[in-house]
Amino acid sequence: MKNLIKLLSVLAFISLAVTTSSNSAETTKLLKTDWSFKGLFGKFDRGALQRGYQVYTEVCASCHSMKYVSYRNLGEKGGPEFSEAEVKAIAASFELTDGPNADGEMFTRPAKPSDKFVMPYENVKAAQAANGGAYPPDMSVLVKARGGGVDYIYSLLQGYEDAPSGITLDEGVYYNKYMYGNKIKMAAPLSDDLIEYGDGTNATVEQMSKDVTTFLMWAAEPHLESRHQMGFKAIIYLIILTVLVYFSMKKIWSRVESEV
């Protein structure tokens, strides 16, 4: 048993060392908030997801694509869980180019739930041309693609400030205290009451930041809820099995004069 405790503490130490060393140093302390999807039983806040989708589609989506997410995902379990009719209506509000048809012509049609989110620009070059050379990154896995994850996105959205004296900004460049290098080509996207929430929630910058970040977390990890649920069951199962095997082992080893 003494050996076992030694072994466990070494394992714990190594995993701790590994996790701390893989987190690179952060420059500015990020803003924190209570995310409902963290922890053993973490789940998305359905209201926040629906509001977050509204922020994404009314604000972000004019520049940022989300090319790996489909409209049908919006109605799936563990997501914003819009009703089937709502998903169809949402999809139908976007037009996309399809084809070629039997005559060899391309045509436009309303999107269907099975389609991926329609992109704001045809391609990366078009996106760059429209945004002063900077490509607005695709948002499908954005929170996983940034050190600091959701806290970083949440902070960045609220991190716009006037540049401190001594820092000169070029045309179309803004100061953000959480951005790497503090210079960002995206103007502050949110301002109080920029949108009107369908559920009547007060649309402060903080509220919108939290909602849209929750939505982005779901977009990046659509199966997060089932992962947490399955994880809990799997670990409980393993613990019970481990205990049973431990006592079996004790019983078997009691036949020999040796300690396990």
Add this chain to the structure above:
Amino acid sequence: MSDHEYTPSSKVGKWFNDRLPLLTLANHLTDYPTPKNLNYWWTFGGILTFCLITQIVTGLTLAMHYIAHADMAFESVEHIMRDVNYGWLIRYIHANGASMFFLAVYIHIFRSLFYGSYKSPREIIWIIGIIIYLLMMAAAFMGYVLPWGQMSFWGATVITNLFSAIPLVGEGIVTWLWGGYSVDNPTLTRFFTLHYLIPFLILGLVVLHIWALHVPGNNNPVGIDIKKPSKDTVPFHPYIVIKDGFALLMFMIVFAFFVFYSPNILGHADNYIEANPMVTPAHIVPEWYLLPFYAILRSVPDKLLGVVAMLSAILILAVLPWLDTSKIRSAVFRPLYKQFYWILVADVLILGYMGAMPAEGLYLLIARVATAYYFLHFLVILPVLGFKEKTLPIPLSITEPVLGGSPNLATAKHKEDIVK
């Protein structure tokens, strides 16, 4: 093989076994006499077998959905994560499984170092193990390239460029490895092929590793030769099977925690950005398990010598049985070696940390000192220690330390001398 002859009890079994002695093999594996004092550090061999099988099974499943093409690889990984049933689970097991595999292999290697398991007559087991470790690093590196994220692309660029340090033919070799003039689609497809091949090579070597182990039998914490079978041994089944099973379950709990609750903590965020040859990431960092060697590579100012140092750091392990001149295996009876062992552990952890930090200023200085010490340990300290060290008396059998001393006058007297 076992000393006793085995005959299957059934007629059919005997008929079959006379033609293909699989039942004899199964009997050998279950009866295999194992030292009864093996501690939990010895359970990692079984854990590593589990890791290999897990990687192969999840890898096969992923390969059914993954597309090895520079334009589609990243997208196909997202397809696996979103639309394939439980694709997220399979991919997270596979990705974290690599880290778990290395965690287990490092414990396994350092257990060997502590208890002198590499010493005569187990040199071949050890050398096969080092080859497995090298192949594991190759497989892991190429696997990390497959999602075709930024770290995939730039990691592949940095590592393949190391070969350009070879005089005269270096540039040609790099072009040959890439299948072109930069890391691109041909590089990805060949990495995928090799990533698929290597695990099966490892599997074959694991069979040899275990075969070679079964000739002299296991080393043990006391590090003495024991008679097999005897009072000092237990049959592999059920004693070791249940103990390995228990340890494996504990390991799986840690594994499950990573898979279900922090599946991305061991990876780099940049690998969720699709590969872009026009944008270089701020810091190119390999996966955590390669960091100590990355630190050694960067601590040498010359590129060729850096590569030589990095490769030597691994290959030096292969000649370890001859560098360590001490006849005593277990560090339990080597008071000085025990201290140097823990300094080496700290040294490797420091190297790992420095590998993750930018190679500049104080970080670089510490990395250089730690690199020098790493080689000093193997090339100077170990050979000298074998001659200078005053070792403690070793027991004559396992039963003695376990039962608290069988009457053995010589060792008892020696112990008294030390107390005085």
